[in-house]
Amino acid sequence: MSRLLAASAGGALLSLSFAPFSWWWMAPIALALFSAAVYGRRARAAFGLGFLAGLTFFLPLLTWTNEYVGAVPWVVLAMLEASFFGLAAVMVALVGRLPAAPIWAAAAWVAAEALRGAVPFRGFPLGSVAFGQADGLFLSLASLGGVALVGFAVALCGFGLADLARRVLAARRPVVDGSATIGPRALAMPAVLTVVPALAALAASPAVGTDAQEGTVTAALIQGNVPQLGLEFNAQRRAVLDNHAERTRELAADVAAGREPQPDIVIWPENASDIDPFRNADADAVIDSAVRAIDAPTMIGTLETPEQGDIHNTVVHWDPADGPVDIYRKREIQPFGERIPLRGLVSAVMGVVNPSIRIPDREYQPGDTPGVFAMGRADVGVVTCWEVAFDHRVNDTVLAGATVLAVPSNYATFGLTAMSEQQLAISQVRAVEHGRAVLVAATSGISAVVSPSGTVVSSTDLFTADALVAEIPLRSTTTLATRLGAGPEWIISALGVAAAGWVVIGGVRRRRLDRSSAVREAAQP
Template identity: 55%
Template structure:
């Protein structure tokens, strides 16, 4: 008598993937994308700064305990969820290719942060190490490649936030660290709460880590409030910011360079008439935007004459944004101090020119993918000197447009004596996108970081005047000719952030490196320990 053995069907109902199990595979990738998108929503023009906290809490849940490869992939998805919508303006006039390429490259830094956060997530006090890793990745993104691209630093979404005073303590790195730490801490607190519900007990160490991850940044922000001071240490100055507007949107606005110049001349003359009639106060100085004269006034006598006439009409020093075109060599994006009696008396050449905008790296290679690179027919060169103009006795620090995103470019002006900062900008290339609001938020953070009034004259909007506490006291509408005239406080004292410079960022990088080193040592020890 023989027995028949019936093999078990491996594809039977007990082992076959169910629709639910299939969907579970997409939960963490979906959460990673959502965390990045929530971070995007926390940025201006939306006043939703607090969304950065659930964004980091969700990212913490997504990455905690993951393998390094999974951390990298999930981090990359978070980066795309954040940067694709944040940077969509970069394709406003040149198509989707440059936008997608930029977001894809910059998301690699978020992917690296995801890998690092996954690595440190099993450590005690992991939220502190994870926040340090995030800031380390931001620091790298702000420096490489091509001088870096710090747009989208977490700090730049916090101009209306609870943590903003921390910018005066340690600049954008400390502000961003506090936001990330609080978000990770909220997730850890939730995780410990669930553990308590399940077991009735929570170890004191992990509970303290969760509590302090939330309490330290909140308490620090409250303690830093006295640093946010908008009193007038050195008196006040009445400043005028001119927004002349451009004839049309897009890359071809420069085709009507004379119209742009004439617009700014006309607004300045209108201001002079309003002052004469007593409708506006006499400004101490006037600020024009970047590219307000794309006709070189040194090479074109007609441009120089109309500028000189407008400056003489208003009767005070005026800063002109010009493109200077030497016969040989590279172009210069230059700010010119124009005196009503002596004409041009000082210049500042933009020190951090924009790659793929003001100059084209790897031109022949990039042309393969996008012929728009040839619109930049002649590259701009970078200046070397820090920009501080003495305008009627007020020392005004100069950071031209893109430079406002770089910590060093703004700080240099304050350490060289600036009592007020101006950020002349040209956003006409990016249409009615969110770019101008994102850049304005940077200037608000810089105001608190260095305790200085900040004036942002823009060709097409939004121009604004900001007090040292980050409050906007006057602003224009997009693509609307206008002039802002306001009395602002002047200050000369330096905040801890100004005095410390890159030291806080370096210390946070050391924290991140310590966490990564500890996690690596634990992993090596675990591999060498034989299984029981």
């Protein structure tokens, strides 16, 4: 029973390190409980305990998923992702008796998160431990080794804490039958492994660059908001477009009156115009009029919806003089949102769960190149909404020359849930990881300006029309994390898998030797 409670509490406490609570310091405590639950267990028992911890983590974390499609997909998704906690638990249990076990256990944790971020359906990286550290001590490590190093440090701290607690409790037990006691030297290793990650994070803090290397620009983020529900579909789309155009014109009026500075770049959110301006002259005219009014190169989130052929979630670089001059097509298409894996099965299930939801005939198709727009002095890298959670999508955008990152997003269907806060936290981690200011523009909030140090400079409320105007630094040097790319994740994961494999191979060899010995003994007269 105590192990069940520890696993349940570990998952629940880990969810508290994420928004809306953002109690980052809960993560090491949660992972210590996770380790205590699975220590010394066989694979099947460890998987079950890990799965339980995963459920108590993902169910509260992902409550926003049931806003639109109901409870069944929410629970199914939580169960699928919880299975990766089960896998992590098996590996953590396997390496638990190795020398310096917390190191191998932390590496195994990173390996399980890496796998979860890649499969199935191209992965689901939300809920990675590092994304709960946006306001925490360990954030500075992101500039050295990215999300993998942050996750490794948090896990090492937690698993070291669990190992230290086990040894302290063992040392306090009375000596029976002359068994050896645990002395101070045995406590030194886990104590060091618990403290070192925090000290490393403190040492890394001064290395996080935030200064403007290529000058500064004034950026404006437009949050037009979405209208009240009840409108017919096309009217709803047009209202969203009109809201963003109107809020842009209001900002232009404030600039003309001297109440706001003239922006150098303007960012509209994802889906600001769900009416394709390349096919619809009225949408083209509305956008062009707003961009001319603000008189600045503007990023427009829209859709490409030709009568035949591929449809795309697209961001357009719209110039006030020349109109559309460049496009970026979203490369990481959200499963069960923008594309439907297992279409036949999903259609059948949704027909029972919520018949009012219609599965679209055509799916969004991914783009194939990073998006960097030359908007005046700024080279603006585009990472659309869901993509910000994928390490390689942000990394290759920075390597393509981005001096600032923009994250046009749409959270409107998730209502007043913590989804927008959770994704803003990911943008904070990315800011530190790559040493770039990040501009998050959302249709209905939260829009935010994030400094290269990960600090939220300004932000909007949910479901309000607003505009943020801020001076941001442009940076061209790359952090060590940017240059290393996926290297730290691969190395750390390989260590964890190798350690678990070593234990498995050793166990197989011992069992073979035991069987051989038994056979020889039985053969003796």
